[in-house]
Amino acid sequence: MSGLRELYQEVIIDHNKCPRNFCKLSGHSHYAEGLNPLCGDRISLYLDIQQDKIERVSFEGSGCAISTASASLMTEMLKGKDVEEAKKLFSVFHALLTGQEASDEGDDIGKLQVLAGVKEYPARVKCATLAWHALMDAMSGAETHG
Amino acid sequence: MLFDVEKIRQDFPILHQHVQGKPLVYFDNAATTQKPACVIEALQHYYACDNANVHRGVHTLSERSTKSYENALKTTQHFLGAGSEKEIIFTKGTTEGINLVAYCLAKNYLKEGDEILVSCLEHHANIVPWQLACEQTGCRLKVIPINDQGEILQEEYEKLLSSKTKVVAIAHVSNALGTINPIEKMIALAHQVGAICVIDGAQAVAHQKINVQTLDCDFYVFSGHKTLGPTGIGVLYGKYDLLKKMPPYQGGGDMIREVSFEKTTYNDLPYKFEAGTPPISAAIGLAVALHYLESIGLAAIAEYEQILLDYMLVQLAKMPEIKLIGQAKHRGAIVSFLYEGVHAHDVGSILDHEGVAIRNGHHCAMPLMKRLGVSATSRASLAFYNTQEEIDQFIRALKKVKEVFN
DSSP, X not given: OHHHHHHSOHHHHHHHHSOTTBSOOTTOSEEEEEEETTTTEEEEEXXXXXXXXXXXXXXXXXXXXXXXXXXXXXXXXXXXXXXXXXXXXXXXXXXXXXXXXXOTTXXXXXXXXXXXXXXXXXXXXXXHHHHHHHHHHHHHSOOOOO | OOOOXXXXXXXXXXXXXXXXTEEOEEOBTTXXXXXXXXXXXXXXXXXXXXXXXXXXXXXXXXXXXXXXXXXXXXXXXXXXXXXXXXXXXXXXXXXXXXXXXXXXXXXXXXXXXXXXXXXXXXXXXXTHHHHHHHHHXXXXXXXXXXXXXXXXXXHHHHHHOOTTXXXXXXXXXXXXXXXXXXXXXXXXXHHHTTOEEEEEOTTTTTTSOOOHHHHTOSEEEEEGGGTTSOTTOEEEEEOHHHHHHSOOSSOSSSSEEEEOSSOEEEOOTTGGGOOSSOOHHHHHHHHHHHHHHHHHOHHHHHHHHHHHHHHHHHHHHTOTTEEEEOOOXXXXXXXXXXXXXBOHHHXXXXXXXXTEEOEEEOTTOHHHHHHHTOSOEEEEEOOTTOOHHHHXXXXXXXXXXXXXXX
């Protein structure tokens, strides 16, 4: 059970049960879909970016506890960040999950630390990064009003 | 009849290990089966003693290798009840077998306005090659619907059949739900309108006795690795007259009779479809696997697996949090299910932690998942070396899911 608790920490279970910012965002400026073709998990990510700052962010979709919690935590973390900060958060988070040394700038990834256990389950890393790849796609894409 | 599963388990070295500190329970047999020691030893023996290319040299090793390879063709022929070894083509697997048939039929048989029927239950490997054939020829793909239990609607099938139907491609056993389709009847109906019937036997061959002549199918395909054999080999059975009319699939060595820059003539069946060095060791390993299955007895295997399936279904029925997906009357030992409130991936990780290997996802059957209104299921698939005690461990592991997701 101990190993499983590393993977399924209370915060993850909580965010899976009650995902934050789980809705379609009206008036969003950026949008992307994340799809994991291996398992069929699908997520829609909405961003409202004004003057390079993420004012609002939300997501919809269906996925496992890891991908849902990761997306939910991501939306909490992103609000108020500028695009560069969001990209940096992505790379720090990615490094955490793939077992690479995080950069030594004292990056604070806050609550995202609860997902660190995923690195022991390589098959699940894609679940945890699904929303984040959608984030990168959305930010790099042209503005959309879909 | 006494089925000595403990004795059988001794033949499978991989089963005797612990995973995550628990005895391994391997319930992912629909993805691939485990290999008995005799198959592993045959591969080892081949490379240690007989390795040489086939149909090439006159030296001793080449003759040994060629003889073993040709014997593997004969073994496969007898295993399937085919009339001739010329009707047995070794491929890379089920997927390549279906692609071969679809490609060749698209080349000189299918034309615009023709129709290909597949069922809603199919694996992507029995959908996409036909879509490619449609793109090439302008023929149309039509889907035979299923009911909520996961059974093909036979009356709808009959309605779809017409003189336009040129190919009917269906799974013998559904990889996602375990449904055993009434293929003998479906083949006969397809033949009434003159259609060619292609059967995806990937989930059937290691679990029940197959006789392609009794079935009267035109093509039957399966994979070696789902049949206790090595990966990298599959079998395509085709009726001689059809194979003879079909153009080659790939060009290269072994498939030719004579090559010149002006004109090339092709080898006899089955070699016409085997360009390049074939999977020699895998064919030899597969033949040993087929002999092994016969020594246990396919009828005994089917009977024992049905007992395991019934036991598993009874145990799962006691768990209200489990919802079975697919409840066909006639089914093999494949059980797809949802765990209330928990995604299949999470179920899979928790079960792995308890030593239990199952598959979680869409099972390469996305149209079927869509029809059933689910994005992913958990799937436990059994083989004759599994036991009731393992099912008990599986059920205990499922109960852990609740503890984690309380």
